[in-house]
Amino acid sequence: MKQLINIIIGLSFLLFTACGQGKIKTPENAMTKFEEFKSKEKFLRDGKLFYPGIGDPTLKPILTEKINLAADDFKKLADKGNSTDTEYQNAIKIGLDRFADLYLQLDTEDRERVCSYFEELMDIVGLESSDGHLNDFMYGFDPTKK
Template sequence: MGLTLLLFTASGQGQIKTPENAIPKFEQFKNKEKFIKDDKLFYTGIGDPKLKPNLTEKINLAADDFKRLSEKGNATDKEYQNAIKIGLDRFADLYLKLDTGDRERVCYYFEELMDIVGLESSGGHLNIFMYGFDPTKK
């Protein structure tokens, strides 16, 4: 606990300086087709194609949330992690309709957003979404 607190303090209270190319990367992310087959990820594509427009809208809203935070120039890890939680909560109405591959794909999209801003941890939110708990917490 003490070491974690020390590292958190030493890293400028978890502030993330927005990379210069973040805004265009968010636009590229939003514009690409989502939930399609991806052999690199062993993803066969959306299980139920009728869900694709709704899922795409939800993940693009998360990209908008990240973009808004990045425009501040110095949002904190906590602010981005809260945006992840809010974004994942948007999937609650469809969660039971998603198969494991689709849930993994949702998480991977959030990881892409995290990479754009250099966020290293979702704060456990991706694990909770995927598995119902955070295995790093005991």
Template sequence: MKKYINIIVLLLTLTGYGQSAIEMKTPENANEKFAQFIAKKKFVAENYYNGVANEKMRSIFTEKINKVASDFQSVATSGNPTDKKYQEKIKIGLSRFADVYMKLDTEDRERVCSYFEELMDIVGLNSSNGQLNTFMYGFDPMEKAKEKN
């Protein structure tokens, strides 16, 4: 029995190390980029994207994504930004779209994800750890690929 307890403790310890936060360095021009991001019109027609026609919904979507930008900015200026803190802000930000998810068509969901990617680029965050894929497709295709192997 003691052997099993030791194995469980070891596994829990290793899991804890695998989830440790990685400290990140905020780029010097991040505040300027956040301000530019918040100021720009969002969910409008550009390139192959038709935009959100309903002005009320466009305003709601814009407010939600701008809150994510503010959340990211608060982490960036906190003095101790970590990938884990940004991941949590992604989770919170995506959850803000839960009440309007059914009003987002595929192109709008793609646009939401692209805005998240812009914010991730501002701070140098390389991955959403599958959160954007789950938002977009309802599952993370990378996890499905791992399961097949």
């Protein structure tokens, strides 16, 4: 009987710890980093990323607004304090879907730059995976999934 109780306690412990997986505790400086991210000028030439700058300068304010909306989405989730990986990944999908109307106007470098901005947002909260959404945006499919 004692062995059965120990097994039940052990399984309960595993269940509780498994349910907590995938939660991201918001870093203390995240809100400041979101504001810094939103205020910086985007789609400028960046030699470190080998980004030549926006292909079509008329798109710069539109793309910047879309990226900043994604930052707002992340900020709202971070403000909750313990959002899940899945919630952030859904925010990535929603954010990338905002670019659908301009997708064909973006060259490869601009699409890569959009993805790098999402990676910056992921870094702010410590999200390690976009769940394939960035690959879907870049390539039309996720090459890591078969």
